[in-house]
Amino acid sequence: MLNGIERLTSLESAYIEDWKKAVTSAWSDIQISGGKHGIDPRDINICVVYCPLYAQGSLRESKLLNTPAGISDSRVVNKNFAYSKVIASLSEYSKKISGGLKLFAVFANKGVLLAGEPSEKDLIALDYHDTLYKTATLSMCKQLGIEYSFSNYENLDVDFPVFVDPSAPLPKEIEVPGNAKAESIMINILNSYLKLPHTIVDNKKNRKIIERILNMEGLGFNGAFWLIAGYLAFDYKISPLVGENGILLAAERFEPLFGIAKMTPSLSELTRINIKA
Numbered sequence: 214m215l216n217g218i219e220r221l222t223s224l225e226s227a228y229i230e231d232w233k234k235a236v237t238s239a240w241s242d243i244q245i246s247g248g249k250h251g252i253d254p255r256d257i258n259i260c261v262v263y264c265p266l267y268a269q270g271s272l273r274e275s276k277l278l279n280t281p282a283g284i285s286d287s288r289v290v291n292k293n294f295a296y297s298k299v300i301a302s303l304s305e306y307s308k309k310i311s312g313g314l315k316l317f318a319v320f321a322n323k324g325v326l327l328a329g330e331p332s333e334k335d336l337i338a339l340d341y342h343d344t345l346y347k348t349a350t351l352s353m354c355k356q357l358g359i360e361y362s363f364s365n366y367e368n369l370d371v372d373f374p375v376f377v378d379p380s381a382p383l384p385k386e387i388e389v390p391g392n393a394k395a396e397s398i399m400i401n402i403l404n405s406y407l408k409l410p411h412t413i414v415d416n417k418k419n420r421k422i423i424e425r426i427l428n429m430e431g432l433g434f435n436g437a438f439w440l441i442a443g444y445l446a447f448d449y450k451i452s453p454l455v456g457e458n459g460i461l462l463a464a465e466r467f468e469p470l471f472g473i474a475k476m477t478p479s480l481s482e483l484t485r486i487n488i489k490a
Contacts, residue, residue, distance in 0.1 A: 242488065260462065271431050284345055351363075399434070401415070409477075460486060
């Protein structure tokens with residue numbers, strides 16, 4: 214297989230444009246970003262990260278559904294509907310051009326936002342949600358005739374607490390620097406707390422990403438820290454998982470959260486399909 218930009222020059226421009234149309238026609242509010250190496254539509258690996266099934270409510274009031282009948286009972290139902298629509302569209306297009314598509318489905322069973330102290334019921338609920346997603350992924354991929362793998366943060370050795378309270382204080386071992394803007398303080402403590410293979414750079418671009426998240430209503434500085442840190446703890450694993458011709462398919466209710474991906478160098482270079490849902 215050709216690598217990098219050579220893949221793009223080896224395909225007709227109309228070929229690439231057809232792939233983009235297959236993406237953007239699948240959902241009303243969708244954007245393709247990144248993609249330093251380009252994409253060969255004939256052989257794509259897609260990563261999707263599934264959220265725990267939360268009850269309706271704000272991020273600061275996050276509660277898990279204990280035993281929902283299905284994903285449709287959760288506040289993240291629209292995100293998962295969007296995922297299925299886009300994956301189905303890309304699967305149909307890959308077959309049309311005699312290509313292949315593999316889905317890497319990952320359940321986020323760490324960094325789970327939970328207001329208050331977790332209970333045994335919450336741990337049971339996480340396992341239950343894992344099973345629901347695994348069953349739904351099997352059913353979808355079988356129906357579409359695509360290859361897939363299913364894993365979770367624990368299996369992939371994500372170094373992060375299972376539950377985090379959005380209102381909880383910052384970890385005691387973190388020293389919060391003074392005499393700096395909130396965005397720079399956030400970058401400093403993220404670097405201090407997370408054991409990442411890269412340093413989050415304190416530059417204008419990253420400060421702007423954090424500023425937009427801090428301005429999300431009702432989240433607060435500590436809530437923003439736990440939210441951002443939970444994403445970053447896994448983000449650097451995505452590119453090695455899917456390879457150079459991989460894609461991150463991400464759906465969010467809040468558009469500023471898409472920017473977190475840009476704070477991880479390997480993920481920033483990967484093609485990302487952002488869905489507002």
